Amino acid sequence: QVQVVESGGGLVQAGGSLRLSCTASGLGFHNYGMAWFRQAPGKEREGVSCINSWTSGNTYYRDSVKGRFTISRDNAKNTLYLQMNSLQPEYTAMYYCAVARGQYCVLIQTEYNYWGQGTQVTVSS
DSSP, X not given: OOEEEEEOOEEEETTOOEEEEEEEEXXXXXXXXEEEEEEOTTSOOEEEEEEXXXXXXXXXXXGGGTTTEEEEEEGGGTEEEEEEOSOOGGGOEEEEEEEEXXXXXXXXXXXXXXXXXXXXEEEEO
């Protein structure tokens, strides 16, 4: 049974940082691309960043987070990370980790098989 569990969310002031983590079990983690999505209140869920299956794999970011967020993975620990710096109130959302259907990643929700329950990130002004 595949389980995807996020952690690391919380309340932070504008300009602060958070590091999200996601562990995925019940599958060959190193075989799958991974991604972070987010959903703000009243808005649709959107892709934030993704990484191909291998450690130091190709990474992709939505334009609004480039230079602020860094995605990485440790395949030995079955863990995905999202380092978020210079956070702004508009980044307040539930952040979800997702497992891609294959090795490669794209920021399209239908390309992901498994999802976590999410971790809340709240940025105060």
